[in-house]
Amino acid sequence: MEVITMTATIKLLSTEQTKAFDTEYVDAKMFTLVQQALESYSIINKPFTLMDVGGGNGKYADKFLSCYPNAHVTVLDSEYSLLEKNTSNQRKNLIHAPFQNVSDIPKMQVIQFNWVLHHFVSSGYKESCALQLSGLKDAYELLEPGGVILIFENFYDGWPMKELPSNIIHQLTASTSLAAITSKMGANTAGVGVCFHSEKYWRNLLSTAGFNQIKSKHCYDFGNLSTLKKICLCINEQRVGLLIAQKPI
Incomplete structure (x- = not known):
């Protein structure tokens, strides 16, 4: 399977750091939420x-293709070692690049970020927030009118x-x-x-970014930090939740 390579400027994790992401986090219950969302927007008809x-090893793409025989999936990831783990499928394309530098790509009906947007980081906090907004705007432009964006994320609500x-x-x-220090404390993204x-x-x-009909689905509560750390x-x-939004038709 051919891997198309592109380049871009963004703070990226090292190959060693990305090894932790050689897995699949979307379980059957969460995938049901995806199915319900696509059905509600008549995407699958x-x-x-x-x-x-950030589809990495392609396990989510394989699950998606198995469920939807009328779908084609483009797996995009900046880490080549993860893309190499993909199984071959005529309905699956691989692109080696950060999302920020994708170009000349046909319009999509669905764009999905599974625990990826929090890795859109730049030189500072404000710059990282701006990079995330820019990424959502890019996704908006890449979607066809009526297209849907799906985002699985860890939500952190603070106090005060x-x-x-x-x-x-x-x-x-x-x-x-x-x-x-932060690495020893469990931060896989330490230094980045x-x-x-x-x-x-x-x-x-x-x-x-321009999306409307923004909805969310609760997946589960989590928290492995001690009370002191919290x-x-x-x-x-x-x-953890799923955000769903549509580009206006």
């Missing part, structure tokens, strides 16, 4: 295309301000001087950075 941004954990976690994980948000913040970004990071609530 005719042949359609999906771009799986919802976005406080987002800022703190980014500053800690982006610091190269603290990388050894990660930029989580609350559900409300992501909804605002989607709206700003207090230090100003975390009030952690949960």
Whole structure:
């Protein structure tokens, strides 16, 4: 299977750091939410295309193709070692590139980000937020009118301000001087950075990017941090959810 290579400017994880993502996080219950969303927008009634941004090893794409025989999937990832793990499929294309530099791609009916947008990080916190908004705007342009964007994300609600954990976690994980410490504390993104948000913040970004009919589905609550760490990071609530939005017809 041919892998098309493109280049772009963005802070990327090392090959060693990406090994943790050689897995599949979307279980049967969460995939049902995807199916329900696509059915509600009548996406699956005719042949359609999906771009799986950060799709890595292609396990999600394979699941999707198995469910939808009328679908074609483009798996996009910046880590070549993950793309190499894809099984061959005539209805699956592979692109080796960050999403920020994708060009000359046909319009899609569906674009999906599975725990990927929080890895859109740049030189600082504000720059990372701007990069995420830019990515959503790019997705908007790449979708056909009536196309749908699906986003699985970890939502972090802070106290006393919802976005406080987002800022703190980014500053800690982006610091190269603290990388050894944050890595030992379990931060796989140590030295590069990660930029989580609350559900409300992501909804605002989607709206700003031009999407409408923005919906969300709760998947599950999570949190493996000690009470002390949650207090230090100003975390009030952690949960996983699916955001669904449409480009106006």
